Amino acid sequence: MPTELNSMYLASGGKLALAFGTSATKIYGSVDADTVTIAAGVTAVLDGSFNRGNDIIQFAGNAASYSIVKVNASTVKITDAAGTSVTIPVGSTGTHIQFADADRVLSGSSAGIVLGDQSVTSVAANLAARSEEHTSEL
DSSP: OOOOHHHEETTTTTTHHHHHHEEEOOEOOOSSSEEEEEEOOEEEOGGGGGOOOOOOHHHHHOOOGGGEEEEEEEEEEEETTSSSSEEEEEOOSOOOEOSSOOEEEEEEEEEEEEEEEEOOOSSSOOOOOOOOOTTOOO
């Protein structure tokens, strides 16, 4: 039986923080750059508006504590041992994925999906620990 999700709708340029203990939530973004902060243990599904890029998704832990897997041709899921599970649509314009120790860009093209310089495949992989510089053009 599918999990029922709460729904949150962001206004233009919206900011949303999901705290530990928050029920599974589907987040509907705006047409502008939104910021979503995810605490450990949160389950969230970002709607297709997030594939426009330029949004910021913030995770509480260090990058190496998370893994990533390609769910389908245009969606990834980032998880950790604390029960965090965030499903993110991917577009050609990058979305900033921020961890406590790193800022990476998630993007897709005909060549595949990448998070920073790490290719994302249908086999779950731990995120690399190294940091990447924040790029201001997004």
